[in-house]
Amino acid sequence: MPHVAVVLAAVVTEGVMVAPAWDSANGVFVGNKAATGDSELLSPLWIFGYGSLVWRPEPGWEAFRAARGSVDGWSRWFAQRSMDHRGTPQAPGLVCTLLPDCSLDTLGARGDRDKPSTTLGVAYLIPDDHRDDVLANLDFREKGGYTRAIADVRLEGAEDGASIRALVYSATIDNPNFVPRFVTDDPAALDEAAAIIATTRGPSGPNNEYLYKLADAIPDDPYLKALEARVRERALA
Numbered sequence: 578m579p580h581v582a583v584v585l586a587a588v589v590t591e592g593v594m595v596a597p598a599w600d601s602a603n604g605v606f607v608g609n610k611a612a613t614g615d616s617e618l619l620s621p622l623w624i625f626g627y628g629s630l631v632w633r634p635e636p637g638w639e640a641f642r643a644a645r646g647s648v649d650g651w652s653r654w655f656a657q658r659s660m661d662h663r664g665t666p667q668a669p670g671l672v673c674t675l676l677p678d679c680s681l682d683t684l685g686a687r688g689d690r691d692k693p694s695t696t697l698g699v700a701y702l703i704p705d706d707h708r709d710d711v712l713a714n715l716d717f718r719e720k721g722g723y724t725r726a727i728a729d730v731r732l733e734g735a736e737d738g739a740s741i742r743a744l745v746y747s748a749t750i751d752n753p754n755f756v757p758r759f760v761t762d763d764p765a766a767l768d769e770a771a772a773i774i775a776t777t778r779g780p781s782g783p784n785n786e787y788l789y790k791l792a793d794a795i796p797d798d799p800y801l802k803a804l805e806a807r808v809r810e811r812a813l814a
């Protein structure tokens with residue numbers, strides 16, 4: 578009953594966070610927004626991109642300060658179904674999420690790794706007079722199951738490993754588009770993910786373009802390399 582779902586989503590605002598209603602036909606949350614979660618309102622506002630934000634920031638961001646950086650304790654996975662950007666509800670694509678190590682523990686997906694994860698991306702410093710517009714646009718862009726979170730980012734070249742706090746859009750493990758079996762380096766799962774990425778496309782373009790551009794921008798990530806090689810093999814076959 579979509580009517581009831583919309584009413585429920587609208588009642589939440591009195592300070593209490595309740596999960597927004599899910600529209601399974603279109604693969605988005607009702608209201609078409611990322612969830613704001615319990616993230617702080619950072620000032621200054623840095624945003625850390627690890628997926629499409631690495632190679633396709635919002636128009637106008639080229640004027641903002643941008644710096645490569647990494648987040649410790651988080652890892653990037655092609656484990657988020659995309660029905661509104663790189664796939665369709667009939668044939669969902671796969672895009673990235675960034676998960677904290679505690680989520681990997683919950684999934685039993687840490688394997689025998691004993692060190693914290695670390696992930697490279699790009700941090701953008703959003704000028705104060707752009708922050709409202711930027712957040713409104715990103716909440717819309719990341720609407721397929723992402724939630725705002727905060728991560729510590731070590732900027733490349735920063736002295737003494739100093740870090741900044743940045744907002745990150747993370748598709749959490751409890752969102753309906755999340756696919757837990759893709760949180761692994763296991764070759765069979767990589768093959769399965771590659772088969773999806775090689776063959777799907779959505780309103781934003783082919784799914785493989787998302788991966789190729791990300792792997793180009795972050796050439797030193799072994800997971801991205803392994804996935805890209807598998808997708809390229811399929812393109813040649």
Ligand code: SIN
Pocket residue numbers: 625626627628629630631672673719746
């Ligand atoms: C990001 O790039 O930081 C968020 C995930 C995406 O839009 O690909």
